[in-house]
Amino acid sequence: MSMNRLGCLLAAVLLMLTPVGCREEGPAERAGREIDEAAEAARERTEEAFEDLGREVDEAMEEGEQAVRKLREAE
Numbered sequence: 001m002s003m004n005r006l007g008c009l010l011a012a013v014l015l016m017l018t019p020v021g022c023r024e025e026g027p028a029e030r031a032g033r034e035i036d037e038a039a040e041a042a043r044e045r046t047e048e049a050f051e052d053l054g055r056e057v058d059e060a061m062e063e064g065e066q067a068v069r070k071l072r073e074a075e
Contacts, residue, residue: 025033
């Protein structure tokens with residue numbers, strides 16, 4: 001085996017033995033996770049608010065339609 005091939009093989013083995021990621025979460029990772037969690041919470045609150053608004057609009061439309069029917073019946 002040539003020295004070049006041996007060097008490549010050794011480098012490949014060393015790369016496989018090195019840890020792939022950090023074991024502890026650093027400040028940047030923690031901040032990124034907190035930002036992601038805050039964004040997800042805001043998205044959920046926004047969805048809930050739009051769902052509530054949609055229900056209120058539907059109820060108001062139904063009340064308006066009922067009022068129009070009563071007015072037509074009264075004529």
